[in-house]
Amino acid sequence: MQRNTVQKRQVMDIVAQMANHPSAEAVYDTVHSAYPRISKATVYRILKDEAACGGLLAVDIPRDVNRYDHRTDPHWHIRCRRCGRIGDVEIGSEPIDMGGAPHGWSVERIGVSFEGLCDECAGLTDGE
8 A cells, every 4th residue: 555645745746737747857856846855766766656556657758758647547648859848649539459469468558659849849840
């Protein structure tokens, strides 16, 4: 059973407030500025533990640092190739057929990420 410590509530509140798929370092910086006595190891452990038990979603974007998402419902992510901003991609209500798993395997999670340009950076690409 996981304990609901003051530090855990602080970290989880900050991740929800940031709501921008923050890195562990960004979460630590924000939490530490509000609560200077919390250690980096504590923040990283809380993030890792919460992702492992489903309280947070660990966002794995290729060529990027590990990030965390307060949204744990099924959705995918898109990363702007210019500024690095991460956005959510909603999954439709229809079942997704990704093909069959190899014999002897069971699929537990499907991870999909997209890359493109965010609306702000797309405006900067005129003439490219």
